[in-house]
Amino acid sequence: EEPSAMLGHMYTDKDCGLNSLLDFADVITYESENTSVEQIRELAKTTKVFPAEKSLYTSQHRGREKSLFEKLDIPCASYQIVNSLAELKQASEEVGLPAVLKTTTEGYDGKGQFVIKESSQLSEAWQTIGNCELILEGFVEFDRELSIIAVRNEHNEQVFYPLVQNIHHDGILRYTIAPAQQIIEPVQKMAEMYMSKLLDELGHVGVLTLELFETNGGLVANEIAPRVHNSGHWTMEGATTCQFENHIRAITGMPLGSTKPRQEIAAMINIIGSTANVDEVLKMPNAHLHLYDKVERPERKLGHINVLADTPKELFAMMNKLKKFLPS
Template sequence: PVGQIGELVAARYDDETALTRFLKDVDVVTYEFESIPLAAVEFVAARVPVYPPVEALAVAQDRLLEKQLFQKLGIPVPPFAAINSRDDLSKAEREVGFPCVLKTRRFGYDGKGQVVLRGAADVDGAWATLGGVPLILEKFVTFEREVSAIGARDQSGNEVHYPVSENHHHEGILRRTVAPAPKLPAALAVLAMEYNRRILKELHYVGVLALELFQAGGALLANEMAPRVHNSGHWTIEGSETSQFQNHLRAITGLPLGPTAMKGEVVMLNVIGMTPPLAECLSVQGAHLHLYGKAPTERRKVGHVTLVADSLEALGEREKAIASLLQTNGTPPLSHP
């Protein structure tokens, strides 16, 4: 979309001539997803400031480095082990225990690049599917809810944090985010923001950072971090005084961060693999429809709807109306608060 308002340079990431042409008129560079060759980002960072910093991207690209960072900062994680061979997997399955999840260390998103192992009978199949690249084995976590802690840090080290939100997935894809997270104990919400704060400080971070965590009983376990604006924070466009997008841009350009107070109870529903009925969606009170200009294909996020209301009761009624318009084959009805 940004190509519609600025000069667009389309080339391979390793095309240094194109990168140099791209850099001739820019003062600062940011990125919107993690699947970028690190060498290209390092090339850019040697010439202009890149935010979030290269170190944050390097960690987020590798699930093992990510888990090790969390451990270093005292952020709890499920048991895990690095897997580089079939023998490593045999040893780790005994140490980590079943059920567990075998994941590629790099380039996994929306449930891709991972296989759940329920028992020993699943190991050979999982290895056949994923073996050949660096892997990580993690204990499967039975959790009560997944939450996102989203914060922003500017170039002077000032921070703002958004209320912790609750996420609901289906088939590995985020379907729904509610903010603030209903029934999340206040102490855990504070703890989630503290964990985010530790990462921001450790990485000398600039920009928006999303941290996904599992609530398991009275504890929070870190799942993964995203060094960018995040799908689970899209609700902030209408639901917060300053959106995650605006605070990200403020942070990387040296402007003051904006307040993150909420404007009400908020739910965001992703539009996946379909063209939503525009008039019907917009007829629901408090509904804000965002379409990304993408052709609908199976499992593809093509937009989202955000609802804002003064109470959970009102929000629930409006969500039921929107959810009925967004159903696709294989997608269960979305719950409401």
């Protein structure tokens, strides 16, 4: 089912496959934080691998992410690691309720999470996703969910894309508005400062994404992703240099490209579960269709649509024509 299998080589044997990969690869990168740290460490002994092990290792565990945020003075939710119902009950008193119980590892598109509003739900939450190491995070009252994408190369050249607004439904990103509207320059600069701290501390080479909450008190960090990101797909048509090209530039030692938007505003709309009626998108000016050739199934991201406009009013009028792809 992997679309990339139609375009590139497949390696299914853990050891022989890696050895074959090393025969022709000058540099290696990855597109998921669920990649094996051990394999990345082994590959890095004989060839360049970006992002490096530290970024991958940190992003694979929510506790390590939060610890990194604290070390770098990047605001984040209060939290406690728990390994039993008794520890969860104790943590709920220290963190406070409401709170969100999450698995410390894996979890994608809202999976492996339970919002606890009152203490009577603690046992249910533990039974639902417990029996493993979990993290209890204080609930963040936010106005919007934002993200920022940055790129760094080996020469410590760093570039930043504008903050974008992300709209989720049932834990799945449904659409992104880029740039996020009504973001004042100090907020953008603050997000860039957080990113620069992360890039430097991790020695990160390539694209790095930081998901944030916008609150009355400022930006609050949620999590990082050491890879190109769904919320950055708008850059394919919407930015001078897209996130994918800048990632390749970074890991191959080339100068980084401009992150300036091509038009005033853009949107990225995920196609979820079904590709029915996507041909209609091709008839729309300033709308760009990208399909991933994935097998259809409920809640699966099968592609996305990028829409560009000169004004917010024009953008939202175009999005209204695409409302069949948006959550009700």
